[in-house]
Amino acid sequence: MAGISRTVPAWSRGAIAIGAMAVVLAACGSGKTGSGSGDAAGRLSGRGPITLAQGKDTSGNVQNQVNTWNSRHPKEQVRLIELPEDADAQRQQMVQNAQTKSDAYTVLNLDVVWTSEFAANRWITPLPKAQFDLSKFLPPTVQTATYRDQLYAAPWKTDAGLLYYRTDLLKKAGISAPPKTWDEMKTDCGKVKGVNCYAGQFDKYEGLTCNFSEAVDSAGGVVVDDQGKPDVNTPQAKQGLDFLVQGFKSGLIPKEAITYQEEPARRAFEKGNLLFLRQWPYQWALSNKPGSSKVVGKFDVAPLPGLGGPGAPTLGGHNLAISAFAKNKATALDFISFLTSENTERANLLASSEAPTLASLYGDPELRKKFPYLPVLKASLLNAKPRPKAVRYGDVTAAIQEDAYAALTGKMTSDQALADLQNKLGQLIQP
Amino acid sequence: MTTTTAEPETGSVRRGSGRDVQGSGRLAGLLLSPTLLVLALVVGYPIIKALHDSLYQRSQGLDAQGFVVQGDRFVGLKNYLDIFSGDSSSMFWNAFWNTTFFTVTTVVIETVLGVTMALVMHQAFRGRGLVRASILVPWAIPTVVSGLLWRWIFQADGVANALIGTQVLWTTEGFHAKVAVIIADTWKTAPFVGLLVLAGLQTIPRDVYEAARVDGAGAQQQFWRITLPMVKPVLLIAVLFRLLDVLRMFDLPYVLIGERKQSVETLTMLALDEANNLRYGPAAAYATILFVYVALVAYAFVKLLGTDVIGQMRQQGKATSKRKKNTAPVRQEVTA
Numbered sequence: 001m002a003g004i005s006r007t008v009p010a011w012s013r014g015a016i017a018i019g020a021m022a023v024v025l026a027a028c029g030s031g032k033t034g035s036g037s038g039d040a041a042g043r044l045s046g047r048g049p050i051t052l053a054q055g056k057d058t059s060g061n062v063q064n065q066v067n068t069w070n071s072r073h074p075k076e077q078v079r080l081i082e083l084p085e086d087a088d089a090q091r092q093q094m095v096q097n098a099q100t101k102s103d104a105y106t107v108l109n110l111d112v113v114w115t116s117e118f119a120a121n122r123w124i125t126p127l128p129k130a131q132f133d134l135s136k137f138l139p140p141t142v143q144t145a146t147y148r149d150q151l152y153a154a155p156w157k158t159d160a161g162l163l164y165y166r167t168d169l170l171k172k173a174g175i176s177a178p179p180k181t182w183d184e185m186k187t188d189c190g191k192v193k194g195v196n197c198y199a200g201q202f203d204k205y206e207g208l209t210c211n212f213s214e215a216v217d218s219a220g221g222v223v224v225d226d227q228g229k230p231d232v233n234t235p236q237a238k239q240g241l242d243f244l245v246q247g248f249k250s251g252l253i254p255k256e257a258i259t260y261q262e263e264p265a266r267r268a269f270e271k272g273n274l275l276f277l278r279q280w281p282y283q284w285a286l287s288n289k290p291g292s293s294k295v296v297g298k299f300d301v302a303p304l305p306g307l308g309g310p311g312a313p314t315l316g317g318h319n320l321a322i323s324a325f326a327k328n329k330a331t332a333l334d335f336i337s338f339l340t341s342e343n344t345e346r347a348n349l350l351a352s353s354e355a356p357t358l359a360s361l362y363g364d365p366e367l368r369k370k371f372p373y374l375p376v377l378k379a380s381l382l383n384a385k386p387r388p389k390a391v392r393y394g395d396v397t398a399a400i401q402e403d404a405y406a407a408l409t410g411k412m413t414s415d416q417a418l419a420d421l422q423n424k425l426g427q428l429i430q431p
Numbered sequence: 432m433t434t435t436t437a438e439p440e441t442g443s444v445r446r447g448s449g450r451d452v453q454g455s456g457r458l459a460g461l462l463l464s465p466t467l468l469v470l471a472l473v474v475g476y477p478i479i480k481a482l483h484d485s486l487y488q489r490s491q492g493l494d495a496q497g498f499v500v501q502g503d504r505f506v507g508l509k510n511y512l513d514i515f516s517g518d519s520s521s522m523f524w525n526a527f528w529n530t531t532f533f534t535v536t537t538v539v540i541e542t543v544l545g546v547t548m549a550l551v552m553h554q555a556f557r558g559r560g561l562v563r564a565s566i567l568v569p570w571a572i573p574t575v576v577s578g579l580l581w582r583w584i585f586q587a588d589g590v591a592n593a594l595i596g597t598q599v600l601w602t603t604e605g606f607h608a609k610v611a612v613i614i615a616d617t618w619k620t621a622p623f624v625g626l627l628v629l630a631g632l633q634t635i636p637r638d639v640y641e642a643a644r645v646d647g648a649g650a651q652q653q654f655w656r657i658t659l660p661m662v663k664p665v666l667l668i669a670v671l672f673r674l675l676d677v678l679r680m681f682d683l684p685y686v687l688i689g690e691r692k693q694s695v696e697t698l699t700m701l702a703l704d705e706a707n708n709l710r711y712g713p714a715a716a717y718a719t720i721l722f723v724y725v726a727l728v729a730y731a732f733v734k735l736l737g738t739d740v741i742g743q744m745r746q747q748g749k750a751t752s753k754r755k756k757n758t759a760p761v762r763q764e765v766t767a
Binding site for chain 2: 088092095119120121122147148203204205255256258259264268391392394395398401402405409430
């Protein structure tokens with residue numbers, strides 16, 4: 001008996017032990033903060049071997065680029081550290097690395113929404129603006145790399161939602177151009193029978209934050225304004241949210257879309273069940289692969305529609321930052337410049353079809369031939385809005401998902417949901 | 432806590448070697464000390480550290496330059512008070528009831544199914560080895576993978592909906608999400624109960640059944656009067672394992688249904704969510720509460736149902752070894 005009660009908790013401690021370990025590590029780190037990160041911009045020093053920490057290198061091209069760098073810089077070798085494919089797990093490992101003040105990770109490949117948190121905790125080093133020609137980057141991508149007007153990262157890869165639409169069905173219905181507004185979209189759907197009208201990603205996860213923000217921004221509202229203050233309880237935001245809520249009620253958006261993440265939405269479109277789909281650019285190549293897709297050559301992309309004109313997509317993507325606790329920061333800075341140079345970004349687009357952050361590449365004829373959606377993507381990107389820049393982004397996105405989901409499933413009215421969200425964001429976001 | 436029947440038997444042995452006890456105890460302690468040290472490090476330290484951390488809070492405020500003010504603050508029992516009565520108390524109680532609900536439902540279903548499976552597997556029939564092996568497959572699949580598998584089955588146009596002929600959106604909030612988790616969990620862990628019970632069934636000597644048959648006992652009587660009592664110690668251990676396991680349920684609802692869905696949110700998911708948002712104090716507090724809850728359930732279970740699970744196993748082991756000399760103790764065991 002006694003033996004049992006003593007061993008039983010031991011099994012139950014697995015999860016706790018891991019959590020506790022993180023805390024232990026955190027505790028080890030606290031106390032002498034600021035010493036490592038005190039380097040002001042422009043004083044990055046030290047040369048030698050460094051590492052690049054990022055999620056799984058699914059295309060294999062990051063390793064290629066690292067190899068290219070290594071062959072040119074034998075004394076400043078870069079080692080690629082692959083973290084899990086899941087974004088939350090990547091963030092967790094980077095946070096733990098920062099809390100132990102470990103120098104294991106030098107260059108961090110950060111999701112655009114993590115910049116504020118990492119910067120505010122002094123986990124990453126400010127970058128010298130002079131080192132990068134920021135005018136060459138698409139302006140919205142640079143926004144995601146700054147915190148309080150200080151540059152903390154270099155935009156590397158970007159992403160924005162596009163409207164995928166069935167060219168064959170629109171043509172059959174005598175519609176010549178994709179819709180620019182939500183009303184046009186509804187009218188078009190009225191003319192095409194036999195398929196569902198519109199879908200996006202509405203399951204309760206990060207994708208819902210993107211889709212909700214897009215709807216609000218596309219109706220002229222904001223979730224968080226330019227000064228960083230939450231301002232979501234407005235008539236414009238309500239019109240945006242209502243587009244989705246009414247969409248579900250009227251059947252414009254099929255019921256099952258409330259379970260959609262990217263992949264189920266893609267499958268529904270590829271089965272031919274959807275006329276319009278809000279989706280990231282990655283689907284282009286997959287839906288054009290004969291075999292699994294029934295819509296090969298029967299679709300195209302357009303900028304997302306909005307309330308009174310083109311909509312404002314949500315910005316995705318990744319930025320490169322330097323860990324505040326790393327050695328050889330000068331090498332790291334050079335390496336980041338190398339990765340964000342035109343040649344490297346061009347090669348990366350060709351190899352992995354991940355959208356570049358440099359504006360010039362979108363006009364490249366050869367690239368345009370291979371990726372016909374580039375002009376549409378560029379137009380979308382220039383119009384794109386970042387998700388709220390918040391230090392406590394995890395809590396912010398949870399609050400957005402909570403209230404948006406409640407509104408979409410009819411648990412709350414749009415008014416209640418937005419009022420509740422405004423209240424929560426006010427507590428979470430400090431001016 | 433030894434049982435009363437074992438007391439007189441070991442009593443004489445103990446008296447005989449009484450002089451030796453002190454010295455050998457010290458030697459035993461010495462020999463065990465590396466193990467104890469390792470246990471203290473890997474079990475004791477995290478527990479104490481988690482308790483300690485649950486009394487602290489990490490600052491989340493920003494200074495004028497927008498940097499997070501560093502440092503942990505001692506807050507006493509505030510983390511616990513917040514959980515039980517603060518803004519998040521509804522989240523806690525919801526997760527608490529979910530955890531309890533899953534524990535009760537899945538353990539009951541899995542026990543019934545597991546015993547049935549064991550009885551089937553215990554029968555001699557052609558291909559028995561194959562059935563036993565195949566029944567283990569769900570148990571061998573990592574929970575995350577089976578979570579993804581079931582997510583695929585339960586998606587809007589998935590197999591589950593095709594079978595029942597209506598469209599249930601399983602992964603949305605609602606009671607159906609709970610049902611989905613229970614089905615997936617049962618699929619995965621009923622075989623575990625089944626296998627443990629099967630092992631117990633195989634230790635029941637055949638002659639007991641023969642004797643029962645001679646005495647004119649029917650199949651039902653044999654099950655209730657022989658099989659169940661004799662397999663009880665093993666069954667109790669299987670149920671205890673499942674209880675402790677399901678109280679910590681995390682990966683299945685997390686992968687199958689998703690994060691922060693109140694219908695299936697369990698205590699471990701709350702703890703992870705807090706830790707992910709760098710609130711290690713509240714996370715440690717959630718973990719400690721779960722730890723206490725698990726310990727209480729285990730204690731209550733052992734007290735109410737099993738007298739002493741380990742002791743009983745030992746006793747049964749002794750009884751079966753004695754059977755060679757005399758069948759009387761077995762009879763006692765059966766009627767007990």
